Amino acid sequence: MMTIDVETLRTWLEEGRPVTVLDIRPMHERVEWAIPGSIHVDAYDALKANDPKAFAEVELPGNIPVVTVCAAGKTSLVAAQQLQARGIQALSLDGGMKAWSLAWNIAEISLPSSQARVIQVRRTGKGCLSYFISVGKTAVVIDASLDPQVYLDLAHHYGWQIECVLDTHIHADHLSRSRRLAQMSGATLFLPDQTRVSFPFTPIHDGDTLEPGTATLTALHTPGHTPESTCYLLDQHVLLTGDTLFPTGVGRPDLAADADELERRASELYTSLRTLLALPPETIVLPGHTSTPVAFNSDPIASTLADIQEQVGVIHATREVFLQQILARIPPTPPNYERIVKLNEAGLLPERDVTELEAGANRCAIS
Numbered sequence: 001m002m003t004i005d006v007e008t009l010r011t012w013l014e015e016g017r018p019v020t021v022l023d024i025r026p027m028h029e030r031v032e033w034a035i036p037g038s039i040h041v042d043a044y045d046a047l048k049a050n051d052p053k054a055f056a057e058v059e060l061p062g063n064i065p066v067v068t069v070c071a072a073g074k075t076s077l078v079a080a081q082q083l084q085a086r087g088i089q090a091l092s093l094d095g096g097m098k099a100w101s102l103a104w105n106i107a108e109i110s111l112p113s114s115q116a117r118v119i120q121v122r123r124t125g126k127g128c129l130s131y132f133i134s135v136g137k138t139a140v141v142i143d144a145s146l147d148p149q150v151y152l153d154l155a156h157h158y159g160w161q162i163e164c165v166l167d168t169h170i171h172a173d174h175l176s177r178s179r180r181l182a183q184m185s186g187a188t189l190f191l192p193d194q195t196r197v198s199f200p201f202t203p204i205h206d207g208d209t210l211e212p213g214t215a216t217l218t219a220l221h222t223p224g225h226t227p228e229s230t231c232y233l234l235d236q237h238v239l240l241t242g243d244t245l246f247p248t249g250v251g252r253p254d255l256a257a258d259a260d261e262l263e264r265r266a267s268e269l270y271t272s273l274r275t276l277l278a279l280p281p282e283t284i285v286l287p288g289h290t291s292t293p294v295a296f297n298s299d300p301i302a303s304t305l306a307d308i309q310e311q312v313g314v315i316h317a318t319r320e321v322f323l324q325q326i327l328a329r330i331p332p333t334p335p336n337y338e339r340i341v342k343l344n345e346a347g348l349l350p351e352r353d354v355t356e357l358e359a360g361a362n363r364c365a366i367s
């Protein structure tokens, strides 16, 4: 066997199995996104030139399998062959980083005083964060960004029935899997009230509550990142913020907005942040994205409103200064976001080339 698929490598990393992941891409590709714990060898040009000594200088730990990784799984095959010729147990990651986009891991948020359990499902290959909230056997999924089967398998593993599927907003950086997950699980699909999507859903408004088991999930309409953006507050102490507020930044207000709309949304974001920052400082914040690959370490990506108050200086500015600073710091737009938004508004999930469409790091935050 010459190759390893994403699911197998993901499982090895999750189980803590010894493996050396060898990233052979050029450095400028690696800095964009990488596999957590991987090591980099600058062998790309040598391998492309069929230089049989591409790894002559590289020392690798003995008796541990090596997985070679490139962008799409071709050059990494040449790399694995060369290492095998040296007697090393080497495998090439099938589909490369493009396929790795769908890799994931989980972390549980510790909530000692709550009957609810919250599991963060992290799409490590892309930075999208989705959540299971469960009480007893009832589960809610928020911002599903992976193959629906991942959530169905996790629910089965924990003995949960998915009853509600929610999104925080119409996403622009990944294809929402929420509609499909609701169809496959028989759950009710809730979306923030808006007229953007063209498929049936149950609208959720500011102040609405869902009651999974004995828990209460309250919707807080927080426009800014998008007009319909909504945060969900679990039992008054856990806040799922989508792309409105992150541990080190705030949501970008510019996608699919012209200059006037941009300024209006940035101002709305300012007002929405005031609403969130009025909650108790110990409130746990669980964001919808992270801008770096998520390690296989079971540490949740979370913060508290108190820590965010310290970390994110711009939220203390006056409205006028906030607007100036936000508009000056808008990052490059995510690739293909207009097509992704159209598909999410239509509720479509293409069968093929999903990772092609979703390529690129997350760029939903301004920090």
Ligand SMILES: [Fe+2]
Binding pocket: 169, 170, 171, 172, 173, 225, 243, 364
């Ligand atoms: Fe977003």
